Amino acid sequence: MFRRLSFSLIQSRGIKHQVNIKWVRPEYVPAYKAERSGDLEALPNIPTSALGQYYALSEEMKNASEAVKKLFSVAHLGKKEYNQLVKTHMISKVKRHQYDENTAETRIARLTGHIRCLQDTMEKFPKNVKAKQTVQELIDKRKKLLKFLRQYDYKKFEWLLEKLNLEYKGHPETYHKLSRKESLRKLTEMHCDDIKNKKLADYRNLLESQQGPFLRKKLEALNFIRNEQIELQLPITVTEQDIKKVEQQLEEWTIKDEIKQQAKKKKRNVLIETE
Incomplete structure (x- = not known):
């Protein structure tokens, strides 16, 4: 009550701020954007005519006709097969050997491929709530793995960032809420x-x-x-x-x-x- 009364008195006397400073709220950047996630490049250049991951291993597909290859291509099989090729491509950059599937670097590469596929989906369909939640969870999971690798093997951590073209943006130690005042x-x-x-x-x-x-x-x-x-x-x-x-x-x-x-x-x- 006293605050309201003092504020009304100040207004009635005509006292105003002498300093003309305008505050503009910073533009909101979604979590899936590269500015916050740290992904410095988009999806790899995988042609739509490429065969699916498991169909490419078939001996019959090597001698098959173009019509058959087109049926088993990524363009025909759909987005799921294309995403699988993206993950395989990212893992092939960092894996130690042919059967490397569960080391920290391969897990980070697999998550990076999945994140970039979802980023592409969010650019086309920004109102997809399920994809937005999933990409946020994957980015947080990747940050934890990068933090672990940074702590125990810093040289490999730097090498991995260079190979996957990533920028490490860890979680802030303290949360600070932006306020106008x-x-x-x-x-x-x-x-x-x-x-x-x-x-x-x-x-x-x-x-x-x-x-x-x-x-x-x-x-x-x-x-x-x-x-x-x-x-x-x-x-x-x-x-x-x-x-x-x-x-x-x-x-x-x-x-x-x-x-x-x-x-x-x-x-x-x-x-x-x-x-």
């Missing part, structure tokens, strides 16, 4: 930092522009003091090294100032040409 706070801090840095840069430029006249006056004063001390035969407190040091600083400032003036002229000319 916190984002606005960070944006306000960034805005204040920009204002502070801009003011510091302007003040730095002002001091650098005043450095040249100050060094000239300092050089004149040092020469005057040294000449007076020599004429009056007083102890000399200003040495030639001090004067040379100031002269060198003045020369460096002059060179920097000329470079800045040339840059400003070029920028002005570019703006005039664009107008």
Whole structure:
């Protein structure tokens, strides 16, 4: 009640935020997308005329006619046989020997083939809830296996990522929920930092522009003091090294100032040409 009353009083007085900062919610990226799953390539280039996995092993299919081969091709057998070929292709990249089916790398390769097939399905049918749940479960399972392999055999882990063209994106240690209030706070801090840095840069430029006249006056004063001390035969407190040091600083400032003036002229000319 008190909050509502104070808020209404503030509104009635006309107090508004002086900083105009607009917060835009980041675009939602589904879990099956490559940005979150870590798959850097799509499905392998397997032709639709390829025979099914088990039909290709048949001796009769080698001498069969084109019509028969077409009947037993992936295009005719359907998506399930094509997905099986994709998994076999991914496993063949990493398997140790002919009968390797259950090592960590082959299991990851099999999951990767299945995930990429489901990703292709989700791109065509984004409202397929069952495929969405399945691909999320498979991605989480693959992350666990990759974490295990990374912990116990890092060299093979890197080799596997290179072979399968993957990017490891492990689970975050802490879950952080995105909120508008916190984002606005960070944006306000960034805005204040920009204002502070801009003011510091302007003040730095002002001091650098005043450095040249100050060094000239300092050089004149040092020469005057040294000449007076020599004429009056007083102890000399200003040495030639001090004067040379100031002269060198003045020369460096002059060179920097000329470079800045040339840059400003070029920028002005570019703006005039664009107008």
